[in-house]
Amino acid sequence: MTKKRVILSTDPGIDDIAATTFLLFDPQVDLRMIVATWGNVSLKYTLQNALKLETFLHTKVPVVVGANQPLVRPAISAASVHGETGIAGYEFPKEDTSLIKKGLAATLMHEEIQNSPEKVTLMGIGPLTDFALLFKQYPEDLEKIEEIVIMGGNIGHGNHSPFAEYNIAGDPEAAQIVLQSGLPTKIAPLEIGNKAHITASELDKIKACGEVGNMLYSLFSNIHEPDGDTRIKIYDPTAVGILLQPEFFNLKPAHIEIELAGRYTYGASVMDFLSDNPNTEVATDVDTHKFAEWFIEEIKQADQGRK
Template identity: 75%
Template sequence: MTKKPLIISTDPGIDDIAAMTISLFAKELDVKMIVPTWGNVALEYTLQNTLNLEKFLHTEVPVVVGANQPLVRPAISADSVHGKTGIAGFEFPEADQSLIKPGLAATVMHDAIMTNPEKTTLLGIGPLTDYALLFKQYPDVLEKIEQVIIMGGNIGHGNHGPFSEYNIAGDPEAAQIVFHSGLPVKVAPLEVGNKAHLTPEQMQAIKACGEVGAMLYAMFSNIHEPDGDPRIKIYDPTAVGILLAPECFVMKKANVEIELAGRYTYGASVMDFLSDDTNAEIAVDVKTDKFAAWFIQSIKQAEQGRK
């Protein structure tokens, strides 16, 4: 089986940790590099979290330091949700910086993509700053990219503002660049993450998946939903699911524009499903039980691969 080359842009973040863990041990994927960026918390934490995860998982994928702020606006933070360091609930052994590959993220990504004989897939599970910089600085790279898969955006109401989802609201200008890149874009929006939940019983099944499962269980157990729902909502791993388990999702084409000028709607994802001129495929539904089974099996696979 030919593995798909993959680059991950991430801002870990508890659910980012789960998405990276699945990706690093997926038999279908060849993760070429991980590009931590500012996002849920500041870059200094997302970078160290990435390095610490790789040490814990015994993997050695190169890490390239990404953007430390958005293209235009001041950075936002979700440390009230994820904790100051982004991964409250579990103490990783601290890693050194030996996996860091020097250079500007856009340049390092460009060189890796252009020298790979196969087209590369980009996974964006944080603000899309680094991918926007890549596309603007190196437009020739577009012909060598298979697709972009994003966790971000919202069909209805948001989780950052009334109409904006956090990853897109973090850098709306960057998101607009990505959606207008001309590349195939697939999106796991907020609503799919809300529905792709894990029950307490399924969380116990994850806990039973060895040290990897115990790590994820500890972090996810630290998330307390404002509405008191005991189920754990899964966000960033839904983007990996679109890539690896598309049978779990219902996809629908849409034209996506990011609001850049609105006083109250800045950062909103305007998804027009009636437009004849489409630039993305949106996951509009998820088969929750099938997704949960895939998620648990993926964690078991990661535990087996880690040994």
């Protein structure tokens, strides 16, 4: 089996921790690089969190220091949801800073893409600032990228503002650059994360999955949704699911533009499912039972791989 060579851009963040863990241990994936970007919390913490996760998991994938702010607007924060550091609820070991690969994120991604014997898949589960900088600085890399898989955007109402989902709202200009790249793109929007939630019984099963399960149980138990919803919504791992288990999802072609000028709709993902010129495939539904079973199996696999 040929593994998918993946570069991950992430802003851990509780659900990012789960998605990253799956990519580190799934046998279908060769995770080449973790680019820590600002997003759920500041870069200071997202970088620490990526390093702490790998230290805990005993993995050695290079971690790259990504963007510390959006391209144009001031940074936003989701610390109220994820805690001040982004990973409230679990005491990780001190981070191993030797995992940091020095250099500019765009340049390091460019070198990885150009040196790869096969096309590389990009996965973005935070603001897309670093991928936008890569495409602007190194447009020649586009022909060596297989596809982009994104957790972001919303079909209906948003979770950052009435019309904007958090990851896209974080850097709408970057998202527009990525969506206009011409690359095959798959999107797990907000609604899929809302649907692919974890029930109380599934949370108990996660807790029983060894040290990795206990870590994720502790983190998930400390999520505080701004709408007061007590369900554990699983956003970023849905992008991993689309990459590895696309048969769990209904994917529909759509043309997406990001609203950059609206007073009340800035950052909105305008999705046209009737367009003759689609630039993405958007997940519109998910088999929640199969997804939950896969989710728990990924945790078991990671726990075994960590030892």
